[in-house]
Amino acid sequence: MGYRFTRDDVAFLRSQSGSEALECASSLALSSATMLSDIAELRGRWPSHHAALIETLLCRRRGKTKINAAERMLFTDDALQQATASPVAAHRAVEIATRHPGAVVHDVTCSIGAELRELTAQQHISGVIGSDLDDVRLAMARHNTVLDSPPATLLVADALTPTSTADVIVADPGRRAGAGRVFRLDQLTPPLLDVLTTYATRPLAVKCAPGLDYQILWDRFGFTGQVQLTSLDGAVREACLWTDRDGEPRRRATVLRTDPSGSVRSYEITDADADDIGSGEVGEWILDPDGAVVRAGLVRHYARRHGLWQLDPQIAYLTGDRIPSGERGFRVLEGSGVSEKELRRRLAAYDCGTLEILVRGLDVNPDQLRKRLKLKGSRALAVILTRIGRRGVGFICEPGVRMP
Structure with a gap:
């Protein structure tokens, strides 16, 4: 929930004194290693508002990547979220x-x-x-x-x-x-x-x-x-x-x-775009469409626009011989089964040590699978696990790249 601000807190933060206090306190790390000493320093100088100062600075830092001019704004934790x-x-x-x-x-x-x-x-x-x-x-x-x-x-x-x-x-x-x-x-x-x-x-x-x-x-x-x-x-x-x-x-x-x-x-x-595409064998590339396209139910519409097709009509993965500009795609090296034994053997043959795992349509936990594979090589690769019809399939790919 975060700190519960009062109207008096906000009035102080908006005042000249509050602005000066925020400027002074902004140099503090407010990290887990320094928090106790930072709290003690702020409590000693602004005993009535030290918690409001800390919460404001933490919110501003968290908000920098989300809100324009966050470093000058006032937030509550819930409001920022x-x-x-x-x-x-x-x-x-x-x-x-x-x-x-x-x-x-x-x-x-x-x-x-x-x-x-x-x-x-x-x-x-x-x-x-x-x-x-x-x-x-x-x-x-x-x-x-x-x-x-x-x-x-x-x-x-x-x-x-x-x-x-x-x-x-x-x-x-x-x-x-x-x-x-x-x-x-x-x-x-x-x-x-x-x-x-x-x-x-x-x-x-x-x-x-x-x-x-x-x-x-x-x-x-x-x-x-x-x-x-x-x-x-x-x-x-x-x-x-x-x-x-x-x-x-x-x-x-x-x-x-x-x-x-x-x-x-x-x-x-939009759903006004054409969506007549087919499904077929894997092309040179596999693409996982942007989440907004998937959640809006517009995977086929997106595929039609860019000349792609589906591996399976019920799965969002798309494939084709090129990747649209700005999108991230995976160049296919070879197909595979989905058993851990086969994946371990095939990935070891590529000297794989770092692996990105993408899954759709199968009950697979990528983090747990990655640990069980115990890869020891030096090469970075990706594996895409999905199903075509009722059959689980895997594709060993080069690391994902975003097209210019």
């Missing part, structure tokens, strides 16, 4: 600005304001409102959005009580309770179906966990909008429900990748 990564939030903000130029956008569960900062950065969005019931997080959002120009308008309000006439609504129901993460739709805070009902007459974007069973929304609850699965640098970050998508694809995968320069590139696949 649920905050949308900046590239994902920025991509959504651009989409809203493009589809609704001049709109006022209201984030009705704004928390510490990470999404608000990306919305206010869009010049074609005319106004941004943020609201939340947690006055501590809202106080943090006031600090975080003041870093931007223009800042968002903030107010205390229940997400299920409409408090603005904003043109577009954004919501991110809480996915944590006292016992940890929750997964049922009615366990979210506020419940997902209540959010959809409350704002049924306005364009709405609802951020959800990537494991959301969106088929239930269509089959049992009459949801008619679009589900967008988004990944960032290979990790699936969220499923976003869009309600203003009449006549558009129902499923969309958005893949965001950060290039060496720090720029974010993207591509999308």
